[in-house]
Amino acid sequence: MTVSDIIGEPLDVHKLYSSKEERHDRILELMGYVGLNSEHAARYAHEFSGGQRQRIGIARALAVSPEFIVCDEPVSALDVSIQAQVINMFDELQDRLGLTYLFIAHDLLVVRHISDRIAVMYLGHIVELADAEEIYNHPLHPYSRSLLSAVPVPDPNTARANKRIVLAGDIPSPLNAPSGCPFRTRCPYAADCCAESMPELTEVEPGRLVACHRIHEIG
Numbered sequence: 001m002t003v004s005d006i007i008g009e010p011l012d013v014h015k016l017y018s019s020k021e022e023r024h025d026r027i028l029e030l031m032g033y034v035g036l037n038s039e040h041a042a043r044y045a046h047e048f049s050g051g052q053r054q055r056i057g058i059a060r061a062l063a064v065s066p067e068f069i070v071c072d073e074p075v076s077a078l079d080v081s082i083q084a085q086v087i088n089m090f091d092e093l094q095d096r097l098g099l100t101y102l103f104i105a106h107d108l109l110v111v112r113h114i115s116d117r118i119a120v121m122y123l124g125h126i127v128e129l130a131d132a133e134e135i136y137n138h139p140l141h142p143y144s145r146s147l148l149s150a151v152p153v154p155d156p157n158t159a160r161a162n163k164r165i166v167l168a169g170d171i172p173s174p175l176n177a178p179s180g181c182p183f184r185t186r187c188p189y190a191a192d193c194c195a196e197s198m199p200e201l202t203e204v205e206p207g208r209l210v211a212c213h214r215i216h217e218i219g
């Protein structure tokens, strides 16, 4: 398929045009949104770099005028410099089209840059949900604390003062998860109660939810 066919497919499936000209114009508009020009329309995906291919995929997602887009590791396969370009494009598209993203990523610096709210997950469970700056400045759940202690800090003095929290052991298999709290086999604060039941995600401050039996004890 050419780039034009790829981006035009959702328009065909959902019958979102009334003439060939309208279809063509809409494809060029979508390509413009993601920084591709009209000369790219007749070319094939294998002729493009990884970053440009990601732009083609995003243009295709935008074809149905969504309000909400799930972005599952959209930049993890790209070089760092290209990642920055694509992330900036996500920001611009959000402002321009009023989009909401559910952005799934492992790179904590990327997550911080793109997010308004962050859900930290461990073994498939949300363990903490809060505004991005709150999580980065003051993580509450023991797993969030350990995770964020691993974020590189560009200031050597601050980096020396920050203690990295290294967890013992490996992540258990989700097929054979521990009883009770899924984090208890690696948590430095685990107690007997942690093995008995799964902690519920509970609001501990306005807009801030944590799943930990001992959150009020560990401070």
Ligand code: SF4
Residues within 6 Å of the ligand: 142, 143, 181, 182, 183, 184, 185, 187, 188, 189, 190, 191, 194, 199, 211, 212, 213, 214, 215
């Ligand atoms: S419930 Fe227990 S094991 Fe789980 S995070 Fe809290 S203290 Fe750690």
